[in-house]
Every structure is written in structure tokens, then in C-alpha cells.
Amino acid sequence: MPTPARNNHASSVQIQQPRTRSSLPPSPIAFKEQQGRPPPTTQQTITGKLFRNLFKGLLFSQLTLTSLLVIVLTIRGLILASSRHFHPKKWYPPLLASVSVSGVASLAWQCIFIYTPSRAVRATFWLSPILTCSVGILLVLIGSAVDAGIGAVFVLFAITQSLYGCWISPRLEYTDKILSLSTAFPPPRTREVVSLSIVVSVVYSGFLVTGIGGATSTRTNLDLLFISVILIGLAWTMQVLKNAQQVAVSRARYVNFAHGEDMDAWSALHVTVKHLIGSICIGSTLVPIIVLIRGSIRSVNLMSGSSDEVMYSGADCFSTLANKVVTCGNRWGFVHVGTYDKGFVEASSDTWKKFRSVNGLEEVIDSDLTSSLCFLSAVSVGAVSSLTSGIWMLLIHKDYALEVTLYAFIIGYFVGRVALAWLQACVSAYYVAYSEDPHSMRFDGTIPQRIQRLQMLRAHRDNRERERQESDESP
Template sequence: MPTPTSNGHASRLQIQEPRTMSPLPPPSSSPIAFKEQQGRPPPTTHQTISGKLFRNLFKGLLFSQLTLISLLVIVLTIRGLISASSQHFHPKKWYPPLLASVAVSGVVSLAWQCIFIYNPSRAVRATFWLSPILTCSVGILLVLIGSAEDAGIGSVFVLFAITQSLYGCWITTRFEYTDKILSLVTAFPPARTREVVCLSITVSLVYSGFLVTGIGGATSTRTSLDLLFISVILISLAWTMQVLKNVQQVAISRARFVNFAHGEEMDAWDAFRITMKHLVGSICIGSTLVPIVVFIRGSIRSVNLMSGSSDEVMYSGADCFSAIANKLITLGNRWGFVHVGTYDKGFVEASSDTWNKFRSTSGLEKLIDSDLTSSFCFLSAVSVGAVSSLTAGIWMLLIHKDYALEVTLYAFIVGYFVGRVALAWVQACVLAYYVAYSEDPHSVRFDSTIPHRIQRLQMLSAHRDNRELEVGREREEDSYNDC
């Protein structure tokens, strides 16, 4: 990606123009030495037979499902075009709005890249107020379609928009640190990052457009079996996009880690090539585990928030759920992708090692938990999905109202995943920075951004604990006086 010229927060100590690759020490001391020798990450861990088996199994599963889904889409598309006239399906009215929305999602994603590169701070703030507005607009559009089903789904979008707004108000105090960390880690991205990002977006657009044709073919007949086919296609879209996003994430984070940890330059395209050649199996496993772990952990944290009661049973239940959440996060987390790319570890081992590093560094685990990068990427993707959805929905509302709901939803799903792929490089830079810091917090390559934030969080936590203690004492005194 082009180097931003307006990143005022970039540290002169940490962010320097990367130097060229110099003679390297043995693989045991540098994760990039092995790359020079054999063109793949260093074998710093002994992989078990079961680990290799699972990696090959998931890699085979990825390519098998791509082949089967491609055949299914081709058959559904041909069948849909043949039977369109007899089933009152109008391909000329159904396909153009949805395919146009796919193209729009690509344009918006690229435009958002330019906005972020030019001014990360404004891009972050714009995301947190623009996403609720666009999501609410989609909800209003669905309500205007008229049916009860459309109004129900539209109200869900409106509720989601309100939730985003409340969340944006709640985390305003974290914006300053988020601006600093994003400006810091993206100031000098690895060479040829732009090529990797553009290729990933192009592949995501082509694949999404291809699957959309199969969904249209299944829509033309609308049997119960066709509904199953549509569900299978959407699941394939979600998983494949996750893999594509994480391939980019592993490649960019590997190249960025080399710079943060060793001060060396690594070409993002070389890292991408190595990732595709050797690490797809581990990435497939991570792409399956991380969404599941994030969903379960998010649900547990929500339960804990709602269990703020003086009831002892509720407290014990919350403690049990917290223990489960703490165990799950070590088995599958997005930071593990850095070690997958850098050290060629299995995904579960990489996740465990990175999280244990965070826990061994005072205050870092809490800082990682409060980081807004994932929220920024998520809401940016929601914004892209909303723009894509509005494009298709308004078009369908004007020319063929009967299909407006489903086309609007399909466009939102496609736009969301394209947006996630587009911003994977940003998240990869942040992941690499945190992991590199956890391995050597006292390195001269790191400035005071993280230590100052940890100190700030510790002060806020101590203040909160003191306040809760005072409130508890006041309640005890009140109850004693009542007696």
C-alpha cells in the first residue's frame, strides 16, 4: 500500500524505512533465516503426525468444496436459465442489480483503503458513526418493501444500528489509542502490499459474482432442495472468504513481524507466495475455529455482563463461564496467525503460544482484549455491505419488488465479506505488532505507545476497584444502620 504522508502519530524510533535483507543468523534465532534457505517458514516446532494429517485434511477439504461448489453453481445456473420462462423468473431483472452491487462493494472497499491511508484517525471515527447510519438505512429500505417479513428483518437491522451507536458512544475514550496504534503499524507497510490486497479483493469479487449466478439459478425454481443449495452456497462463500482473508492476514503479518521484531524488510508478495504454498492447511483450521471461538466467547461475555447480580449462584455461574472463555481463547485466536506464518506452527499451538506470551507480559492481555482494531474492521465491512445492499435493494424495489428482500440480503452478505478481505492487511499489521512486542517488550524498536496505554488501563482499573469498594462499604453501613 502507498505510504501515508499524514501519519502524525508514527514513532521515529519504531517506524523507520526498512532496510534490505542482510546475512541472517541460524533459524533458531531468526524466523526469516529459513526463508532464505528453503523458501518457507522455519521449522521451529516438531509437528505431530495428527497435526500434519489435520492440516492436509482441511486443505483437501477446501479444494474439494471449491470444486464441488463450482460444479453445483454451473449446473444451477444453466438449469435456471433454461427454466426461467416457465417459472416466471426474470434473469435480466434479478442478476444485474446483484452483480452491480458486487462490483460496488469492490469499488467502495478500494475507496475506503484510500481514505484510511490518507488519514487513519478520521477513517476510524467515520466508521463508528457511518456504519450505524448505513445499517439503519438498510433497515428502513426493507420496511418500505411492505410485507410483514420484510418489516421484521428491517427492524432487526434498525436494532443492530442502534446497538452500533450505543457501542460507539461507549468506546469513545479508546479512540485516541486506536488512532496511535493504527497510524504506527501501517505507516510503512511491507513492499508490494498493495498488489496482495488488490489481488485478494479481485479474487473475492470474482468468486462472489460466480456464486451469485448459482443462487439465481436456484431461485428460479424455489423448491425445498433449492433452498438447501442456496444455504450450502452461502456457507461456502463465508468459509472461503474467511480463508482468503486469513491467507492475506498470515502473509502480511509475517512480513510485518520481520520488520517489527528484527528490523528487516520482507516483500509481502514473497510472503504471500510462501503462505499459499505451505500454510493453507493451518489457515483453513484457523478459519474454522476462530469464528466459532469468537461467537462462543462473545456469548459468554454477554452472559457475564447480564449476571451482574448479588446472587451467589449467578456469580459462580459467571466465574465458570469466564473460565471456559479463558480456555477457549487459548485454543483459537486471530493472533495465532502470526506464529503460523512466522514459525510454521499448527494453528492451535500457535494460538496457545501467542496468548501465553500476552499473559506473561504485565497488562498486555487486558490491552489486547480492549483493542478496537477488530471492531473497526468489522464495522467497516458492515458499511461496505450496507452500501452494496442499498444499491441492489433500491434497484430491485424499482424494477421487481418481489425479489427485493432476498437480493438486498445477498448483497449485504457479499459486501460484508469483500470488506473484510479488503481490510485484512490493517488487522495483520496490528497483530504482528502486538505479537512482536510480547516476544521482546524491551526492544528499542518499540516506543512507549503500549506501555503508556497499559499504565493508563491499570490506573483506571485501580480507580474502578476503589470506587466499587467504597460503594460496598456504604451499602454495608446503610444496612447496619437500618438494623
């Protein structure tokens, strides 16, 4: 990425240390020339290798079959272009334009994060609800009951985002600090890696759009199945692309944080694509599922605020389950996947054990807003993309306004996630490197101060809860 001006939060101690080795063991990677594969720290099991090769094969098989399906649907759609129910010249331009807009918006969004991270963090949490609500209003204006119902869902989602933004507002200052520290000096050639990822995601999305249009031209039940298959393939492929970038950038950033050496992000991406795709595919499948499970468990715990003993024991059981699930797959494991060539499950387990070995760090990790920030940023990109195509279709071909708007939102969201993966990678590398050597001079007091702050707040909450229980028990 372009070299930004020094941020007020960036620690000169953390970044500008002389190139001296810490107490950590020597890195398993040759820092100057990243030509070979990172040697694994443990002997990989046959089962692990089998699963990595299996998922790698599934990825390439999916890409091949999806491409063939898209080509067949596109050709069929061109043959049936004379159908009065489908007008390619009215359907394709708005959606393809929105795909291009998503790429431009993603580039602009991350540039804002680079040069003014503090403003970008705050802008994300108020701009995303506004844009999401605008999409909902646009769908309501289309006029049909189905459109109005889906538009109402978008408006409700926007309200939820607003409430969430109010709830997490006390954590924004820390988020600004940790983001500024971890991204102050990106690895060399990060700009090329991110730009390539965005271009690939935009081109691939545009290619799939042609297949969706071909299936839309006939609108049979089988075509609806084809469209669903294409969208599922898009989601998984974008996850793999995003996580491949995250592994490469986090590997390069970890080398700097842990060992004080610079590493080329482009070379890290080359090694990642050549050797680590299998583990990335496994992580791209597990992480969304585990995030959904853990999020559902947290929601249940928040709603079980009753003093009833059965409810309390149930919430405690769910909390235990959530703590077990997160060790099987988490996004911080991608750092060890890239650095040590571990299997994804093993990398996730080892990373989380490191977090738990530092008193209070797990609570800091759980309260981290980087994932929410990237999610809402991608939602904003998706909303901009859907507004572009939705307004266009509303003016020229209202019958297809709903589906084109939804397609544009989905594509824009995934392009936005790919574009901002490097931010999440830098923050993940910072946490992992800190957990392995908390006393390193390359880190300032940001995380220890946050740990102390959270412990004080927890103690304050416990005292208030104890006082409330004592007052309830008193006659």
C-alpha cells in the first residue's frame, strides 16, 4: 500500500526498533529471499495432508465446473436473447457497472483507512447503516409486496447496525489505536497484492454475472438451481481469495512484528498460492460456520439474563461450548498457517492457546472490532454497488430491479471483504506476535493498558451485581 503519514497512535518504539533479535527462537523462514516453502513445525499427519489435498481438489473442481456452467448458460442466453421476457441490453449493463463500482469503491475505502484510520473507523459505523437503509428504501419504492418485504429487512438490518454502533462506541478508541499500530507500515508490495486481489474478484464476479444472466433468460426451476450454485461458488471462491491474501499479508507482517525483519508481501503470496491453498480452503469452510455457531451462542447468552438457575446453567453450558468451538477454527489461525505451514485446525488451536497463556488477552481478542469493521465496510461497498444497479434498473427495466439489486449487493459485499482482508491480516499478526512475546520492545503499552481497563470494568460489574444480589436478599 502507499506509505501513509505517521499516525498519532503509531508507536515509534514498536516500529522503529533496531534490527536486533528478541528472545524468540530464530524464524523458520529465510527473510531476505522468500523462495521456498515455510518448513512445518510439526510432522503433518496423513489425514491432515489428505484433507488439504481434498479441499484443494474441491476448489479447482468447483472453479472448473462453475466456469463450464457459466459458459453454457451464457451461450444459451445469447441464443434466446430474442425472448420478450429478457432484454440483455437492459439487464447486463447495470449489473456489470455495479461490479466495476464495487471495485472502485473498495479501492477508495481502503485508501481512507490508510491515510485517516481514525475517521475511517468512525465513518464506517455511521455510513453503513445509512447506505443499507437507502437500499431498503429503494426496494420499497419498486412497489411490489415482495420488494417491500425485502426492503423492510434491509431497513431493520440498518437499525440493528445503528444500535450496534451505539453499543460498541466505547471500544472505538482502542480499535483506532490497534488498527493504526498494526497497519502503520504495511509490508513491501502490499499494494500490488491487494490490487491484484480486487482485480481478480471483479473480473471473476463479472464472468459469473454473464452466467446468471443466461439462466435468467429462461427462468425455469432448474435455472434457479443454477443461479444458487453460481452464488454459492462465488461465496466460497471469494472466501478463499480473501483468506489467501490474509495468509500472505499476515505472514509478512508477523515476520516484522516478531523478528524485526521486512518481508515482501508479493513473495509471501507466491508461497501461499503454491503450497497453502489446501489449508486456506479448509479455513474458508470452517471459519464462517464456527463464527455463525459462536455468534448464535453469544446471542443466547445475552438473552438469558434471567436469574433462574436453569437459564443460568444453560447459558454457562453454551459459553463452554463456544470456548471449545473457537479453538477448532478461528481467523487468527491463518497467521500460523502462513508462517509455519500448519494445518488450519492445528494452527487455530495453537494460536488460541497462546492467547489464553497471556492473562487477559483472550478477553481483548473477544472484544476486538476489526472483524465487525471489515464486515460493515463490505456491507457499505455492497450497498453502494446495489444502489448503482438498483436505481439504473428502476429507471429502465423495473421488472428486474429486485434481483439485480440483490445480486449487486452480494457481489459488492464479497469484493469489499477481499479488498480489506489486508487490514484484518495486519491486526491478526499483531495479536499473534504479541501473544508469543508480550515483553518485546517492539510493542508499546496499548494491549496491556486495554487488558487493565477490561479487568477494571469487569471488577466494577461484579461489584454492582454483588450489591444488587445483596439488596434483593435483604428483607
